[in-house]
Amino acid sequence: MTRSIWWVRVGLLALLAAIASSPEAQAANPGKVVVGFNSDVRSFDPVNTMDVTTDRIIGHIYQYLFTRDHEMKITPLLAESARIVDDLTWEIKLRKGVRFSDGEPFNADTVKANIEYIMKKENNSVRRVRIDLVKSVTVVDEHTVRIICEKPYPTLLEGLAEIFMVPARAIKDGPKTLTEKPVGTGPYKLQEWRREQSVTLVRNDGYWGPKPQIPVVEFRIIPDVSARVSALLAGEVHLIPDVPPQSKDQVNGAGIVETRSVTGRRVIFVGLNTMQPGPLQDIRVRQAINHAVDVDKIIRTVMEGNARRMVGPLPVVNRHLDPKLKPYPVDVARAKALLKEAGYNGAPISLHTPDGRYLKDKEAAEAIAEQLTQVGLNVKVKVGEWGTLLDLVKSGKIDGMYLWGRSDTTLDGSMLRDWFHTGATWVVYSDKRIDAGIEKALPIVNPERRRQAFSELQADIQQQAPWLFLWSQLDIYGVSKQLQWEPRGDEHFYLGSAAWR
């Protein structure tokens, strides 16, 4: 036998042996939960990073002063209570006996260091925008702080629910030291980070709260959504956060897994650019658009029922949603009449959309365009690369309409400012009257009067039709039947409170 053939045979045998004997990684760690995730953490430094993907993972290591419960109501976490002292001052009592995983105690000095660092403009912390009305922090005693604001700030606690607390030492040395070595107060610690492959968290034995039942959590990066679903079905991962609607049946039929859904805080809409000359500057055209599109039908077909209609400028999960507000009725005749009245001459209007950025974005855009064409609008769908779209929307130069998503971060009427006030980032709409209404409502502290102010605003904005109002996305999670865990509306996993059956 010539040598070449012999080597080939030996090689093949060795290969087979190696395949047969490779260890099953899962057996080594009973109780471990593996999450199939779409992208990696950008950095473990929460002061300079603000990224939903990153936050969902590091939310196990770091904690906020306040967080949300399962009904998405603000509830204290590292804080114990809060009260308003006067118009510009909040007093917050902190939880006692909390330590960071490196032993450093968490107290009023920690809070002061964190917040003041973020508020200093020179530090350019990306989180600053969440608590932008804060002026300074005073330490009252070891477990009490007072936060002084520039203006009355009814949504301070909602803002603090987005600020992770890091050790004062890290603030002093510079938060960038946390980029690869996080130190937090949370139920888990970082065990291993293999970039673009996995993030492995291990239980923090010094945790101040109830001991997590799950000893190890691994976030495995699987970029392609079909591959993620396959991994779930094959039992390689126990949880994925984004089952596409059309795969729901497949997941539910697989026996070992099931889907669990929750209404998320992502709102999807079609923005109508009124800052560029064109037919969209006429309110009648915008209203016609809202009358022409059968949103319920699109939810039923394209989204396969996995969305909750947004009747006006606030979504169903927002506490200030006016329940009495009615959606634009589907009325093709009225739409055509409005267009005629406005003198629409058939000028082409683009409908820009990203592809894959939001669930079924392109499909929805195509369906919407078709319905608009049926009332006589000359609509062309233009799929754009995310980078180019961002640029066009930010600069206000985007021509026509664009499918977009925003996140309802405060679940409060104050989102109206982020979404409709002149000059706010990503807003291509301007109405002085609406601006005045928003500015008047924002600082109102009294809950009843606040609600009243926002209700009027909502009706007003709906009537002005700056958007084609679409829906709130339903977040569909694929979960192992053995895992006791419920999805949350704020996209956090918080596996610290999960358990195996």
Add this chain to the structure above:
Amino acid sequence: MSKRPETDGSDHTDRPKRGQSGRRLLPIRLNAGAVWGLAAALFLVLEIFVAVGAPLLTSYNPLTGDLERRLLAPGSVGHVLGTDQLGRDLLARMLYGARISLVVGVVAVVVAGGVGVLAGLFMAFRGGWLDSVGSRIVDVQLSFPFMALALSIAALLGASLTGIVATLAISSWVLYARLVRGETLMMKHQEFVEAARTLGAPSWRILLRHVLPNVLGPAIALASLEAGRLIVAEASLSFLGYGIQSPIPAWGNMLAEGKNYMARAWWLTVLPGVAISLTCLSTTVLGDWLTEILDPRQR
């Protein structure tokens, strides 16, 4: 530059027979290769016919669909091949998609080939620093990850039909340049070229009348291989989000969109996938056969 074996699987044997002006006689033998080659050519011609005749073969509009009739399986009433995720008739989309996919393949290849052949001719004939620099550009572009180039260009030009064709053409012209350069170099010292030179014929005339016809053969064979590869590449670009954009149907973007429905609606991937694969297979088989009969290194 030392000569590597060209990656086309041709059999390297005797010199071709030549006529007076240096033109080769085409030795088309009716062997097994010919049978497969002709079969492939026939298949492609059939595809072209079907694509051109799309409006006659279906009355559905490939761009609009009925939302209430989404994801119908092939064989459903009114839809022979079923419908897609927006209720659009799949047969219509396959037929009109054939147009786009074939056009992309052909146009990109013609543009790339045109530019590449001319470049190769000039580089080889002029020689000197033009050749040195040109060869380095060719080498480097070949070593540049194709996708990086394609994505950058696509980011700038946007995912329009012209953009995609331009991207594919720009990233593949170098293959023709390298091939033609090699062939021209070999011809440079052939007797008939020397003869023409001594007779006082100007360079461009030599290039056009004597060299070009002989290098066109292998270039055409390469073009056939490339056409298939580019049609597959269109699918990959669509998968990454940079392909031809909906609602315009092209097999590549249909396959990419359908991948999310593989469990629920297999026809959304299988139909365009098989179409792409068979087309590429045909162009490759055809290309191989053309190489056999057109390559001057052949018998």
Add this chain to the structure above:
Amino acid sequence: MGQYLARRLALTLLTIFLGLSFMFVVLHMAGDPVLLLVPVDASPDYIERMRVEWGFADPLWVQYGRFIGNALLGDFGTSLRYNVPALTLVLERLPATGLLTLASMVFAVVLGVPLGFVAAVRKGRIADRLSTVGSVLGQSIPSFWLGLLLILVFSVTLGVLPTGGMGTLKQLIMPSVTLGLFSLGRVVKLTRSGVLEVLRADFVRTARAKGLREWVVLYRHVLKNAAVPIVTIIGLQMGGLIGGAIVVETIFAWPGLGRLIVQSIQFRDFPTALAAVFFTAVLVSIINVVVDLLYGLLNPRIVYE
């Protein structure tokens, strides 16, 4: 020889830099990079500050000069997305891509050489056509579709292979097969033609005439000599594989350079994108030069065995 090499390498490097410059300019023209690097909710204030901090506020030619100047010294800057040196990211991913490319090549060769051999020896018959056409099928199927089909069959339905990731040998199988199928066609064709060429050569006829047994002739002489074009094609394919691995890496969650390139371009993480492309181009160029030299060295041996 040394002078030729030096000149060639210098010109190659120059051209690579030209290529990078082209990418640099093109990516800058395709939308505001800062917007892609900051969170969607960032305040306009923050956006402007980051624009300055990352150097995007300077005129384009200044940014370009800075990039080239630093790159020539080996400093590709810090990744704008991950806040670590771009070079670190690239080097982290290099072994993964190397492993995948190597494994794919092994698959293509282990399957392709015997197939090409059979095709040549049984030229014109069914086995020949089946081998050649069958291997071409591998490169006619869009790789992402093939990958997903393999996952569907082997991971979800049969449960014998993992869906992706890197670490165990099992995880290497499907990605390298998917990627390797692309080279299979070429390997088969080249082996076939190489073997055919040798089969016709004089010394084989001499060996046959001497009465040596058929298979001795085939294995000993033919394979050894056909090895040369095979080696060169391996080298050439490496380059293509590195670039073509992007799709496979995405489907199978393989943490390689291909994915890094796509992501950094999408997010306009200039330092990383340019560093990754530079490394890939240099690597492949080196492989090409080596292959060229190798071929030149090995070539004479064929005829004078």
